[in-house]
Amino acid sequence: MTRSGRDGFTIGWLYHDLMNIYGDRGNIVALLQRARWRGLDARVLELGKGDHAGMADVDVFFFGGGQDREQALVYDDLLETKAVHLAAAVQDGAAVLAVCGGYQLLGHYYETATGEHLPGIGLIDVRTEAGGRRSIGDVVVEADESLGLHPATLVGFENHSGRTFLGDGVRPLGRVLRGGGNNGTDGTEGAACGNLFGSYLHGSLLPKNPHLADLVIERAQRRRLEPLDDSLELAAHQRIVERELARRP
Amino acid sequence: MRRTLAVVAGKTTGALSRATGRGGGTTFPGDVARAIDRGVLRKLAADLTGGAVLITGTNGKTTTSRLVTALLEGLPARVVANRSGANLIYGATAAAVARAGLDGHLRADWAVFEIDEATLPLAVEEIRPRAVLVGNLFRDQLDRYGELELLAQTIQTALERLPDGSHAVLNADDPRVGEIGLNLARSPIWYGLDDPAVALAGLPHAADARTCPRCGASLRFERVYYGHEGIYACPNGDFTRPEPDLVGQRIELDGLDRLSLEAADVRIDVPLGGLYNVYNVLAAFAVGGALGLQPDFMVERMRSAAAAFGRQERFEHDGRRFTMMLAKNPTGFNEILREAERAMGRHFLIGLNDRIADGRDVSWIWDVDFELLAGRSDVVVPTGLRAHDLALRLKYGGVPAAPPEPDLGRAIDQLIEATPAGTEGFLLCTYTAMLDLRALLVQRGWLRPYWAT
Numbered sequence: 001m002t003r004s005g006r007d008g009f010t011i012g013w014l015y016h017d018l019m020n021i022y023g024d025r026g027n028i029v030a031l032l033q034r035a036r037w038r039g040l041d042a043r044v045l046e047l048g049k050g051d052h053a054g055m056a057d058v059d060v061f062f063f064g065g066g067q068d069r070e071q072a073l074v075y076d077d078l079l080e081t082k083a084v085h086l087a088a089a090v091q092d093g094a095a096v097l098a099v100c101g102g103y104q105l106l107g108h109y110y111e112t113a114t115g116e117h118l119p120g121i122g123l124i125d126v127r128t129e130a131g132g133r134r135s136i137g138d139v140v141v142e143a144d145e146s147l148g149l150h151p152a153t154l155v156g157f158e159n160h161s162g163r164t165f166l167g168d169g170v171r172p173l174g175r176v177l178r179g180g181g182n183n184g185t186d187g188t189e190g191a192a193c194g195n196l197f198g199s200y201l202h203g204s205l206l207p208k209n210p211h212l213a214d215l216v217i218e219r220a221q222r223r224r225l226e227p228l229d230d231s232l233e234l235a236a237h238q239r240i241v242e243r244e245l246a247r248r249p
Numbered sequence: 250m251r252r253t254l255a256v257v258a259g260k261t262t263g264a265l266s267r268a269t270g271r272g273g274g275t276t277f278p279g280d281v282a283r284a285i286d287r288g289v290l291r292k293l294a295a296d297l298t299g300g301a302v303l304i305t306g307t308n309g310k311t312t313t314s315r316l317v318t319a320l321l322e323g324l325p326a327r328v329v330a331n332r333s334g335a336n337l338i339y340g341a342t343a344a345a346v347a348r349a350g351l352d353g354h355l356r357a358d359w360a361v362f363e364i365d366e367a368t369l370p371l372a373v374e375e376i377r378p379r380a381v382l383v384g385n386l387f388r389d390q391l392d393r394y395g396e397l398e399l400l401a402q403t404i405q406t407a408l409e410r411l412p413d414g415s416h417a418v419l420n421a422d423d424p425r426v427g428e429i430g431l432n433l434a435r436s437p438i439w440y441g442l443d444d445p446a447v448a449l450a451g452l453p454h455a456a457d458a459r460t461c462p463r464c465g466a467s468l469r470f471e472r473v474y475y476g477h478e479g480i481y482a483c484p485n486g487d488f489t490r491p492e493p494d495l496v497g498q499r500i501e502l503d504g505l506d507r508l509s510l511e512a513a514d515v516r517i518d519v520p521l522g523g524l525y526n527v528y529n530v531l532a533a534f535a536v537g538g539a540l541g542l543q544p545d546f547m548v549e550r551m552r553s554a555a556a557a558f559g560r561q562e563r564f565e566h567d568g569r570r571f572t573m574m575l576a577k578n579p580t581g582f583n584e585i586l587r588e589a590e591r592a593m594g595r596h597f598l599i600g601l602n603d604r605i606a607d608g609r610d611v612s613w614i615w616d617v618d619f620e621l622l623a624g625r626s627d628v629v630v631p632t633g634l635r636a637h638d639l640a641l642r643l644k645y646g647g648v649p650a651a652p653p654e655p656d657l658g659r660a661i662d663q664l665i666e667a668t669p670a671g672t673e674g675f676l677l678c679t680y681t682a683m684l685d686l687r688a689l690l691v692q693r694g695w696l697r698p699y700w701a702t
Contacts, residue, residue: 017459017467021388021396023612025454029645049467067396073465137609157610204615207641232644235653236637 009040009217012058012094014082015066015074016046019102022159024064026204027097030213031060037228049077055085059220060095063102065160065202071101075118078105083121090123095195095220099205103191103198104128104162124196125167131183134161139179139201140244141189144171149211153177154189155240156201156208164200166191173199178244195219208237252293253353255286259346275335279343290338293345294376296355299326301376302536303364305404306384306420308581309529310336310363312521313384316533318361319554320547321540329357336365338372366400369407380416380539381408384532386425387476388613389578397425405429408437416539420532421491422478428462430491440535441480441493444500444510447524448472448479453583454616463487475524475587476580495538497531500524505572505592515544519551523588525581562687564695568670573686576677577607579616586621589675595626596674598664600633600657600682607679611635619646628667632660633682657685 011031028044035042045054066074090096098106107126110118120128141154154174163183166172172182173190181189182200190199197216199205206213210233214225259282266277282289294301299321304314311332318330331344341362349355364372366386373381383404386397408417408429419430421441430437452459452473459468461483468488473479482489501509505522512534519530530551537547562573574589576582589597603609619642622629629650631639636653643650651667654660661676668674678686690696 020454020616022610023615026612026615026642026645029615033645067398069398069465070460073460157612159610202612203610203638204612207615207645208638232637232640232653236641239637 009035009042012061014063018070019064019066022202027206030206063098065100097197125169128162128164131161131163135180140177141174143174157203158200251286255282255289256349256353276339279339290342291375293355299359300379301360303378303381307387307389313529314363320537321359323550326358328359330361336363373407382418385423387580421493439491439493440495442497461488495535513544525584570673573676582617594675596668597629598676600678601635601639602633602682604681623647
């Protein structure tokens, strides 16, 4: 049973037109196809500025990254027209995957270089500070044990200067074996808490991490999914793991 | 004296590099010459009797530069140009050094340099061009350049510093370029298209500059030609497409080999294909006009311009014809897919690398509409350093594809085997994958080295 009906599966794409800078469509395509390959009647609900109709039926929300200008544009709209509905949907079991800018906006606040606090919607127990050095490059993560992922790695590409710190209420998605992760200092990458997932990884994240894609879907569906033939996905995954681990950290 | 030494050292480096088969020596001589005399390019540029043209933008720099070069060479004039995508300051310096005499002076009347967007301020400062063309600004290699916003700011700063009497020639149909031009104190020369017949049904996913720079509202597109190029306006009236000074109309597209349009009361026929090349042709025409060239003269030059240029190259093997096309970002890739579709291509090799010159981040392949190939291709061979990512992209796009084959040589063999005699295969590659592919084809004797073309 899904939130959008018996065999339905709805992906809510937050700010599809403004927050899609780093190939975020790949995450949408991965969720959509992996649901369809399981026989679900999957669809995408685009949630642009001002939209909130249908948010109560969404199974998985995806919130990607944007350029500074676009991020500033969605900011007010997020607080005014989305936050309440998003919190209600999550309460009701919807899952959320947020990447990069979207991840930052789901936290408590973003502290700018001048010390100003821009409040986020506080759905995930993290806070972000404007950073110094930009982290750019391929990332390999050893997934947090609590996620039970096999293989126990995640791969992606990061490109961010914001430094995100985890609160007590969340686990990291994992620990970086290569790359900067959340803040370049404590070795963590991403955040996970119940149905909520945040990460700095794009590349896109989900196609090369099919086990994470399925975990997000399973958390929203509250049931196990039957396995798919992921040999191509895992070969692509493994190739990056091997290539990056062969490099010096 | 110092400049003479710099030129001689640079020329020697270039000759050695070619003689030892290490490639065309397209940038290294520039490094050497600049190390000896930091002002070498500034001095050489001052020798130009006509002046210099700089060409920048995300896509189409090489083709547009070659068109402008062809126009100027017809004057007649001696034109120095950088080629092969060597478009940083070192590449421009190397090209100038190669054309200088042993007395250290440049033997050319005009320079036409394609310049990387981020290098534009330095190039304007050193070269002091007569005209700068900005063709378009798309998302490209975000890992290297940072965001479009910053890049637009960089270009604007460069244009603000143009010498008096120099022209900024800008594409009115690109909202980012439009924004840059409207912020300038001096009015630019605008060019743009007006032809509903070649417009798309809507904005493609890869389109990016979609918001008003003044109020942030989503721009309304009355017409989209490709990417985010079109006729746009802010719904609140805060920003509109500038009225072009040069309008391209009544466009005719004829496969990969010919396009035609009307502008400035003349019909321009060029042996190049694709709507993006209509923009390149119109841009070159606008630059020529800014430099005082007559429309009839330009029409004649463009018609006779070598068909071999552009980033499209062909070779034949075993009764099959192959077309190679460079694709380096979502918008460019979508246009090339559209073009291959028009040419009824059904056999593809797609090469994706993630070296610095390609962009280390390959996320952008998810913004390309590879779905276009679903049901319209017989074979697609994913290759290059990121062949596996490409294979995944195709799988999720519903495009049946061969297993990933990172080895280019084996991938070419697969493509050849799968392409029936008498048909045409397409090789679509990112920048360094294209260089690797070319090197391999040269090695097999199917292509000439690029410094010999």
